[in-house]
Amino acid sequence: GAGVSQSPRYKVAKRGQDVALRCDPISGHVSLFWYQQALGQGPEFLTYFQNEAQLDKSGLPSDRFFAERPEGSVSTLKIQRTQQEDSAVYLCASSLMVNTDTQYFGPGTRLTVL
């Protein structure tokens, strides 16, 4: 498809487990964003990539969160030693150019930590 895809769509983890969430942006999109959306809240910024460079990771809530985009396309968000407060929907968005206002969101990964 032509849109942003994310996998898995749903993930249940036991507290303490590590998880990896994948984002496939729209082909050719330079910018990639990760957001965390808790129930009843708006998306909260986590981190931003321009091609393979992680230019902003100020929104990552702790050092248990790590993101990469090694070849400037697919990105992975990894959460180590998951905690219950990590339960949320993790949204990935991409945009064609730097500082372009139109971001296209993927369907999200719903993470539930038991």
Next chain:
Amino acid sequence: QKEVEQNSGPLSVPEGAIASLNCTYSDRGSQSFFWYRQYSGKSPELIMFIYSNGDKEDGRFTAQLNKASQYVSLLIRDSQPSDSATYLCAARSLNRDDKIIFGKGTRLHILP
């Protein structure tokens, strides 16, 4: 104070009426403003963005921006049941390294 504030609702509007959604922002450095629609269990989709004071119309949607009052609104004319969703207001600011900051959204319910 949250940077982008919205009434969480729900806002109930009869079908065919005008729905008015409001948003305020605290950062005067904000330059771009967005309205996203999010259906339950789905991802946000961009409806409109606005940069300049005044109104911007697109079909049944009108975005309004008043930078002096730090206020953004979205009007939906001839509301349809399919407009029932959560509407997220967002702002982008150079003071925040161009990050887009979202409000928590307003739930809109169109009554058939």
